[in-house]
Amino acid sequence: MTIRSCESHEDRAVCVELQRRIWNFDDIDLVSAAIFVVAQHSGGHAYLAFHGENAVGFALAFSGDRDRRRYLHSHMVGVVPEYQDQGVGRLLKLHQRQEALRAGIPLIEWTYDPLELRNAHFNIARLGAIVRHYIPDFYGESTSPLHGNFPTDRFVAEWQLESGRVEAALAGKSEPKAGAGVEEISIPSGIRELKKDDAGRAREIQAELRSRCTDLFARGYAVTGFRREPERGVYVLERYED
Numbered sequence: 001m002t003i004r005s006c007e008s009h010e011d012r013a014v015c016v017e018l019q020r021r022i023w024n025f026d027d028i029d030l031v032s033a034a035i036f037v038v039a040q041h042s043g044g045h046a047y048l049a050f051h052g053e054n055a056v057g058f059a060l061a062f063s064g065d066r067d068r069r070r071y072l073h074s075h076m077v078g079v080v081p082e083y084q085d086q087g088v089g090r091l092l093k094l095h096q097r098q099e100a101l102r103a104g105i106p107l108i109e110w111t112y113d114p115l116e117l118r119n120a121h122f123n124i125a126r127l128g129a130i131v132r133h134y135i136p137d138f139y140g141e142s143t144s145p146l147h148g149n150f151p152t153d154r155f156v157a158e159w160q161l162e163s164g165r166v167e168a169a170l171a172g173k174s175e176p177k178a179g180a181g182v183e184e185i186s187i188p189s190g191i192r193e194l195k196k197d198d199a200g201r202a203r204e205i206q207a208e209l210r211s212r213c214t215d216l217f218a219r220g221y222a223v224t225g226f227r228r229e230p231e232r233g234v235y236v237l238e239r240y241e242d
């Protein structure tokens with residue numbers, strides 16, 4: 001497996017094709033090759049992952065600025081279904097981290113659907129990101145079957161690249177906190193099926209999470225851990241300060 005920067009218009013066209021295979025997006029929702037050019041031109045990064053000659057995943061990040069601190073906003077990381085759960089996503093994120101640090105950028109952020117437990121495990125448990133912002137309907141409605149025409153509520157994942165938490169997670173040594181002062185929020189697994197089979201219940205789960213997180217984040221809590229259990233995933237929150 002090799003990871004490298006997008007270097008040509010052909011590379012960026014490959015990233016567009018990968019989006020169709022990964023998300024089944026309608027054309028209107030695809031990020032075009034021109035936007036990849038703009039992202040790279042303005043300080044962002046775009047990478048492709050190859051297995052031999054085959055492109056199997058990509059990552060796209062924009063350059064952002066908050067309170068005069070530069071960071072990367074990682075807009076997309078995707079791996080084609082046949083190659084998921086084989087460590088390609090992790091390799092892409094590690095490459096992104098290495099290149100950000102090389103450019104002197106200590107923070108990468110991205111948003112994700114907190115009901116998608118695979119992404120929760122990947123982002124919080126495996127990469128060591130934390131979450132303290134919940135944005136209701138971030139993108140408006142999407143045509144992706146993955147999003148199921150639901151409000152696109154998102155967690156903002158903050159990946160503080162040089163933190164002890166991230167180092168520990170990458171080394172496989174992070175354990176979610178337990179005991180006094182810790183809050184937990186459970187999400188049932190299989191949310192995609194639920195969105196199709198019982199959309200009302202799926203909407204209720206989303207609304208409960210929205211209200212609980214909005215309250216806890218306002219009181220200074222952050223998601224710092226995630227546990228997988230047989231029929232559910234559990235977000236672990238504790239009071240958090242930088």
Ligand SMILES: CC(C)(COP(=O)(O)OP(=O)(O)OC[C@H]1O[C@@H](n2cnc3c(N)ncnc32)[C@H](O)[C@@H]1OP(=O)(O)O)[C@@H](O)C(=O)NCCC(=O)NCCS
Pocket residue numbers: 022075076077078079080083084085086087088089090091112117118119121122126228
């Ligand atoms: C999210 C994504 C980029 C991760 O890439 P990947 O190559 O599959 O990631 P990895 O193999 O490095 O790690 C995936 C982890 O999720 C775990 N996982 C898989 N399915 C899971 C599920 N339903 N619930 C919880 N964890 C799950 C895997 O076991 C693995 O964890 P482990 O290393 O502890 O075993 C990829 O799955 C993907 O493209 N998904 C669809 C698009 C997407 O949602 N992109 C992110 C938002 S832009």
